[in-house]
Amino acid sequence: MYDENKIIPMIIVFVILVTFPLWYNLGKAAAKPDPKIDTPVIRQMKEKKCLEPKATMKTTHMKILDEWRHEVVRGDYKRLYTAADGRVFEKSLQNGCMKCHSNKTQFCDQCHNYMEVKPFCWDCHIAPKETK
Amino acid sequence: MGINRREFLRIAGIASLWGLGGQAAFEILKPGAIEAQARAPLSQGKKWSMVIDTRKFKTPEDFQRCIDACNKTHNVPKVANVRQEIKWIWTEKYENAFPDDQNQFLPESMAHKSFLVLCNHCTDPPCVRVCPTQATFKRPDGIVMMDYHRCIGCRFCMAGCPYGARSFNWRDPRKFLKEPTNPEYPTRSKGVVEKCNFCEERIAKGLYPACAEASNGAMTFGDLDNPNSEVRKLLKENYSIRRKPSLGTQPNVYFLV
Amino acid sequence: MFEKALSGTKTYFSWIIFLLIFIGIGFACYLYQYNEGLGITGMSRDVSWGFYIAQFTFLVGVAASAVMLVLPYYLHDVKVFGKITILGEFLAIASVVMCILFVTVDVGYPNRLLNIILYPTPNSILFWDFLVLNIYLLLNLLIGWNVLAAERKAVAPPQWVKPLIYLSIPWAISIHTVTAFLYAGMPSRHFWLTAIMAVRFLGSAFAAGPAFLILLALLVKRLSTFDAGQEAINKLRNIVTYAILASIFFVLLELFTAFYSNIPGHKHAFQYLFFGLEGHNKYVAWTWISVVAGCLSALILLLPLARKSNAWLVAACIGVFGSLWIEKGLTLVVTGFMPSPLEHITEYAPTLPEIFIALGVWATGFLVLTLLYKIAISVKLDPNSASIH
Numbered sequence: 001m002y003d004e005n006k007i008i009p010m011i012i013v014f015v016i017l018v019t020f021p022l023w024y025n026l027g028k029a030a031a032k033p034d035p036k037i038d039t040p041v042i043r044q045m046k047e048k049k050c051l052e053p054k055a056t057m058k059t060t061h062m063k064i065l066d067e068w069r070h071e072v073v074r075g076d077y078k079r080l081y082t083a084a085d086g087r088v089f090e091k092s093l094q095n096g097c098m099k100c101h102s103n104k105t106q107f108c109d110q111c112h113n114y115m116e117v118k119p120f121c122w123d124c125h126i127a128p129k130e131t132k
Numbered sequence: 133m134g135i136n137r138r139e140f141l142r143i144a145g146i147a148s149l150w151g152l153g154g155q156a157a158f159e160i161l162k163p164g165a166i167e168a169q170a171r172a173p174l175s176q177g178k179k180w181s182m183v184i185d186t187r188k189f190k191t192p193e194d195f196q197r198c199i200d201a202c203n204k205t206h207n208v209p210k211v212a213n214v215r216q217e218i219k220w221i222w223t224e225k226y227e228n229a230f231p232d233d234q235n236q237f238l239p240e241s242m243a244h245k246s247f248l249v250l251c252n253h254c255t256d257p258p259c260v261r262v263c264p265t266q267a268t269f270k271r272p273d274g275i276v277m278m279d280y281h282r283c284i285g286c287r288f289c290m291a292g293c294p295y296g297a298r299s300f301n302w303r304d305p306r307k308f309l310k311e312p313t314n315p316e317y318p319t320r321s322k323g324v325v326e327k328c329n330f331c332e333e334r335i336a337k338g339l340y341p342a343c344a345e346a347s348n349g350a351m352t353f354g355d356l357d358n359p360n361s362e363v364r365k366l367l368k369e370n371y372s373i374r375r376k377p378s379l380g381t382q383p384n385v386y387f388l389v
Numbered sequence: 390m391f392e393k394a395l396s397g398t399k400t401y402f403s404w405i406i407f408l409l410i411f412i413g414i415g416f417a418c419y420l421y422q423y424n425e426g427l428g429i430t431g432m433s434r435d436v437s438w439g440f441y442i443a444q445f446t447f448l449v450g451v452a453a454s455a456v457m458l459v460l461p462y463y464l465h466d467v468k469v470f471g472k473i474t475i476l477g478e479f480l481a482i483a484s485v486v487m488c489i490l491f492v493t494v495d496v497g498y499p500n501r502l503l504n505i506i507l508y509p510t511p512n513s514i515l516f517w518d519f520l521v522l523n524i525y526l527l528l529n530l531l532i533g534w535n536v537l538a539a540e541r542k543a544v545a546p547p548q549w550v551k552p553l554i555y556l557s558i559p560w561a562i563s564i565h566t567v568t569a570f571l572y573a574g575m576p577s578r579h580f581w582l583t584a585i586m587a588v589r590f591l592g593s594a595f596a597a598g599p600a601f602l603i604l605l606a607l608l609v610k611r612l613s614t615f616d617a618g619q620e621a622i623n624k625l626r627n628i629v630t631y632a633i634l635a636s637i638f639f640v641l642l643e644l645f646t647a648f649y650s651n652i653p654g655h656k657h658a659f660q661y662l663f664f665g666l667e668g669h670n671k672y673v674a675w676t677w678i679s680v681v682a683g684c685l686s687a688l689i690l691l692l693p694l695a696r697k698s699n700a701w702l703v704a705a706c707i708g709v710f711g712s713l714w715i716e717k718g719l720t721l722v723v724t725g726f727m728p729s730p731l732e733h734i735t736e737y738a739p740t741l742p743e744i745f746i747a748l749g750v751w752a753t754g755f756l757v758l759t760l761l762y763k764i765a766i767s768v769k770l771d772p773n774s775a776s777i778h
Binding site: 213215216217219224227228229231249258261262263264265266267282283284285286287288290291292293294295296299300301302303304321322323324325376379380381 | 425426427428430432433434435437438492495496497498499501502504505507508510512513514515516519571574575576577578654725726729730731732733735
Binding site: 094128 | 207269271277279280281312315316317318319320321332336
């Protein structure tokens with residue numbers, strides 16, 4: 001092999017760099033998120049039901065929020081959402097979702113941090129005040 | 133999904149409930165649970181406009197009341213550096229508000245008077261024409277609206293607006309807003325342009341714009357397309373002027389002088 | 390071919406390192422701006438575009454000027470330009486790279502920049518500018534690289550390159566026309582609202598760009614054994630001469646319309662530039678430097694002086710480039726905001742971080758230019774390559 005004294009060290013540097021995230025995070029497994037729905041408003045609900053079943057909300061809440069945002073800001077400007085069972089909700093993160101889920105750190109941030117997703121919602125939308 | 137009267141009443145009721153107690157749960161939104169009374173639906177205008185009766189503004193407080201109402205409603209920050217401030221509605225002298233209509237011999241009362249200026253929600257808005265992402269657009273009801281989620285902060289609209297109605301968030305506005313003054317309305321983020329939205333979020337709930345509500349009747353909001361509306365009546369009975377009409381933007385804010 | 394950029398003299402690498410230092414400083418300042426927002430610049434509510442957009446505007450002109458080599462060579466068979474069209478095309482690439490970077494550092498929400506393509510908006514001139522600039526970059530990359538690669542192998546360039554070359558001629562005109570439309574279509578910005586904005590832009594572009602090319606060609610001659618040829622330099626000089634004269638003429642046209650019509654709105658910006666308005670005169674000195682440099686250079690170019698000695702030619706080219714840089718890269722954008730739509734005057738001066746970010750972008754452009762020129766000239770001078778020149 002030509003230039004092995006250059007190529008081999010470079011290969012080693014490359015491998016170290018590429019595998020950096022793996023060994024850097026070794027043994028630092030984050031705790032599994034456990035989002036809480038324990039808020040004053042939800043506690044008072046007889047039937048603890050969100051817009052859609054829990055499984056659906058888990059997988060598609062971001063899509064629902066995105067659709068709401070589009071419809072309210074620049075779609076048909078309609079602000080009401082009717083769930084499958086006829087209940088009506090205001091299409092709003094700040095004035096809808098967060099009225100029940102007033103525990104942003106417990107409910108939103110836990111999973112988002114775990115999944116390393118950084119939605120920019122809170123750059124503008126105001127999170128509810130959390131009392132410990 | 134069309135909004136019918138029943139749904140409208142429901143949401144109007146909820147809006148007032150939130151205003152009263154600050155308590156809200158989706159639970160109470162069950163069909164038929166609320167029979168609230170609301171004022172005539174505002175959400176069906178075709179061409180929203182504002183008529184400002186400048187004769188009714190007498191003291192500086194008359195202006196400040198309207199400005200404060202807007203700033204409070206929309207969490208408009210008070211930026212320390214005046215060169216980079218955010219303004220939705222503010223005052224200007226006659227020569228600045230109506231620079232095309234210079235007159236050396238204006239009556240004293242006009243020459244030293246202040247005028248409230250805000251986004252004109254033009255019928256043919258240059259800001260909408262120049263925006264490269266449709267972040268600013270014209271709604272069917274005439275409101276020139278901003279989508280803060282889409283704005284890239286190119287500031288083309290600021291160069292395009294002939295009325296200086298637009299402000300850019302040169303820094304994070306929350307730095308200048310210790311506590312949001314209205315927890316029901318978002319703030320903006322740094323890097324986007326913002327301006328008056330004719331209180332579209334209040335109109336949707338059947339409420340008049342915050343400035344008009346605070347003006348003690350000096351600012352009238354209504355539908356220009358409705359011949360029986362209050363704005364049409366005012367324009368019929370009074371002489372009105374608009375800012376820079378020669379540009380063909382067709383402003384929808386009228387001034388009674 | 391790229392390997393040719395990886396070997397060179399000590400001077401070559403010192404220059405690269407020098408540029409990298411400026412790129413580093415600029416990048417650090419940009420990170421600061423990214424975190425703090427554009428509030429760290431001198432821009433304001435009234436002067437909402439500043440140094441960045443001005444540099445962008447000037448450099449679109451430099452990019453467009455490649456056509457002043459391509460057009461005579463391919464349409465009028467001006468053979469002396471054959472040797473240096475590649476220099477024009479590579480200058481265009483470096484300039485467009487700078488243009489794109491200047492727009493990027495100017496937007497408030499850079500992570501959303503692609504919204505321009507995601508939500509295409511034909512009524513916005515900025516959408517078209519984005520489109521034509523990127524395609525112009527692509528055209529020059531394809532043309533420059535393929536022509537050079539063919540030259541190295543002493544074969545004709547691939548057949549499909551020819552139509553692209555012809556397309557690049559009107560395309561160069563289009564990038565500067567569309568950039569002028571960014572300004573010329575704004576109601577209530579009297580200084581910009583002028584139908585000759587696009588030709589004014591082209592006039593100044595075809596003066597500043599070829600002037601810079603002359604300087605580059607003479608510099609290359611001094612640093613390497615590659616000689617563009619005096620005949621090509623002379624032809625470029627003629628182009629610069631006519632273009633700077635046209636440029637001056639266009640400004641005089643603007644002045645006539647503004648002052649003879651006596652419409653205050655049309656006069657204000659020029660009064661601000663030449664004399665200052667209501668005590669605001671930050672750019673008066675700059676304006677006069679630009680006027681004097683532009684007129685003197687035009688005179689030198691017209692006299693036999695510049696034809697006899699390249700030293701005079703260099704002085705004239707620096708004068709033309711500097712004069713037009715002040716006009717487009719400094720005052721044109723800022724003055725459009727004087728006075729504001731509400732008849733207030735807010736002055737503008739770039740801040741230090743803003744200047745360093747701009748320098749960083751310029752350094753990036755020069756790095757691209759250096760690497761590309763190194764490749765082109767190495768290919769042309771390589772005795773092993775079957776270069777036809």
